[in-house]
Amino acid sequence: MTTWAxxxxxxxxELRGPLVVVQGVQNVGWDEYATITLESGERRHGLVLDVDRDLAVVQVLEGTGGLRAETTRVTFAGSPLRIPVGAGWRGRVCNGRGRPLDGGPPVFGHDSAPVAGLPMNPTVREPPAEPVITGVSAVDALTTLVRGQKMAVFAESGLPHLEFAAQVAAQAHTGDAPFSVIFAAMGLTHGDAGTVRDILDTRSSAAELTVLLNLAGDPVIERLLTPRIALTVAEHLAFVLRRHVLVVLADMTSYCEALREVSTARGEIPARRAYPGYLYSDLASIYERCGRIRGRPGSVTVLPVLSMPAGDITHPVPDLTGYITEGQILLSREVTSYPHIDPLSSLSRMMRAGVGAGRTRPEHLDLAAQIQAGLSRARQAGELADVVGESALSPADRRYLAMAEAFRTRLLAQRPDEVRTLEETFERAWQVVSVLPRGELSMLSEESLEAGYEGES
Amino acid sequence: MRDALAPLAGTLSRQAGIDARAIVAGAEEEAAQVVAAARQEARTILADARADGAAQAEAAAVTERIRAERQARDMELAARREALDELRVRSAAAVRALRDDPCYPRLLDRLSALARAAGGADLVVEEQPDGGVLAKGRGRRVDCTLGALAARAVEALGAEVERLWAP
Structure with a gap:
């Protein structure tokens, strides 16, 4: 009935900042979706932030510029925001609340789902398994991303974390299995958004990609919807349409800052660094939407990308993210070559479930462990060399330093537009360990060494 | 004296001849090796250049394919949007035509009842020149004009709209 009238x-x-206070309302609830109509007939959208008796506070997604209190009309949807879901999202570029930016019609779907999502029943969850190949050697070899996993990328300030995120989104695949990528950009400047779109445009199959762009100038409350819309679309693609979906969320620090602003507007008591006390559970409500469901072939893999303010890994956003995610990739300024991944601070906790015989290569885990051990020894040798000079090091230590250099130049360093196949990555990984004498490679089996070792025995 | 040295000169001359031939042969062999090495290098350079060229051409072809696909996709999306806009315009016109229908007064009564049922019995209902009614009360109103109803009808179609461009 109310749909028609x-x-x-x-x-x-009152109109205050991005808020509209409406009085005389009935049966309006928190987080309800609202449509605001201006005198000119222009329609804007908003969310109910607060309700007190017959007063409702609505935050307008497009801002309140041009609104007049006397002529503004507000309609409430009767429920929190729902979006259509389905294959219609594939290949589309939309803004942070899912409206088209690509010149096409709105996205349609035969089903709709609430963007807030429903928590997955823990008893039907399947543990993550099988890899998502990113085409970035340092990730595929050492911190393999596994289908259904949530793995964060932490970036020190000034590093090209968005380019890295876009490169992964442009290159990632799951072999022959149906695959989709959803890139949710939050709080990006126009310049950054342009760079990200240029990189994403290189994805060979555009139909596999959905882009949601929330820019720095867009309203903060829209930024709270963007990751949720991305995950709602992803869940349907994965668990109904049986695809493997990678959701890249960049930059989650901008999301958390938006959450802080909205929390302040609601008058909530601030916690650490003025973020709301529920920051942990709010982040968990996003990250925990990844996974696999028993009996259904699809998966949702989440790759949140965060910039660490002042490079501080104890800042609430990376700190709380680190509690929830199953691994991390750290981009460090100390690593001079792109993609700036610090291999000794990066870890994929689910790697064991995603690699090995039948998935990547039988020797994958041992080879990754051997490289990590070698790099660790090289770091110690490097520290020693700083004190006594490299010429005073033992020949073995000098070989480890050479191995670390080979790692940097042959495996880690990669152009932002360079896709490396798994075969190429393994070839390079074997070149790196082959710098060491065969006797030092105690983590690799004789069989693997026979097949892969390229150095002098 | 000269005769006495003649055998020596002859021997030296022969030796010099042998040496010269050996040197020439060595030089020829070396030259042949240099030429062979140069040919090999040239072949390698050519093969590398061919491989680079092929890789570049392949990359350029991929870029061109992606660009063309994107352009085609953009055109398709724009056409879909135009089709949807056209549907909106036509449905608004079709609904407005109801004003000339003999049943229009009955429709107005139905719309007035609908507006009051939604917004409350105290609403004051006014007929609108563009067709339909607008019901107003204190702090609220219900828009049942024909234009608004046509827009809601298209909205209510949801994914049915995709039949406009479905093959």
């Missing part, structure tokens, strides 16, 4: 509330008590 919705009530428009016309008694706007």
């Amino acid at each position: 919705p009530i428009e509330y016309t008694d706007v008590a």
Whole structure:
């Protein structure tokens, strides 16, 4: 009934910043979706931030510029925001609340789902398994991303973390299995958004990619919806349409800053660094939407990308993210070559489930462990060399330093537009360990060494 | 004296001849090796250049394919949007035509009842020149004009709209 004759509330008590206070409302709830109609007929959208008796506070997604209290009309949807879900999202570029930016019609779907999502029943969850190949050697070899996993990328300030995120989104695949990527950009400047789109444009199959772009100038409350819309679309693609979906969320620090602003507007008590006390559970409500469901072939893999303010890994956003995610990739300024991945601070906790015979290569885990051990020894040798000079090091230590250099130049360093196949990555990984004498490679089996070792025995 | 040295000169001359031939042969062999090495290098350079060229051409072809696919996709999306806009315009016109229908007064009564049922019995209902009614009360109103109803009808179609461009 109300679909055909919705009530428009016309008694706007106050316009303040992005907020509209409407009085005389009935049966309006928190987080309800609202449509605001201007005198000109222009329609904007908003969310209910607060309700007190017959007063409702609505945050307008597009801002309140041009609104007049006397002529503004507000309609409430009767429920929190729902979006259509389905294959219609594939190949589309939309803004942070899912409206098209690519010149096409709105996205349609035969089903709809609430963007807030429903928590997955823990008893039907399947542990992550099988890899997502990113085409970035340092990730595929040492911190393999596994289908259904949530793995964070932490970046020190000034590093090209968005380019890295876009490169992964442009290159990632799951072999022959149906695959989709959803790139949710949050709080990006126009310059950054342009760079990200240029990189994403290189993805060979555009139909596999969905882009949601929330820019720095867009309203903060839209930024709270962007990752949720991305995950709602992903869940349907994965668990109904049986695809493997990678959701890249960049930059989650901008998301958390938006959450802080909205929390302040709601008058909530601030916690650490003025972020709301529920930051942990809010982040968990996003990250925990990844996974696999028993009996259904699809998966949702989440790759949140965060910039660490002042390079501080104890900042609430990376700190709380690190509690929830199953591994991390650290981009460090100390690593001079792109993609700046610090291999000794990066870890994929699910790697064991995603690699090995039948998945990547039988020797994958041992080879990764051997490289990590070698790099660790090289770091110690490097520290020693700083004190006594490299010429005073033992020949073995000098070989480890050479191995670390080979790692940097042959395996880690990669152009932002360079896709490396798994075969190429393994070839390079074997070149790196082959710098060491065969006797030092105690983590690799004789069989693997026979097959892969390229150095002098 | 000269005769006495003649055998020596002859021997030296022969030796010099042998040496010269050996040197020439060595030089020829070396030259042949240099030429062979140069040919080999040239072949390698050519093969590398061919491989680079092929890789570049392949990359350029991939870029061109992606660009063309994207352009085709953009055109398709724009056409879909135009089709949807056209549907909106036509449905608005079709609904407005109801004003000339003999049943229009009955429709107005139905719309007034609908507006009051949604917004409350105290609403004051006014007929609108563009067709339909607008019900107003304190702090609220219900828009049942024909234009608004046509827009809601298209909205209510949801994914059905995709039949406009479905093959």
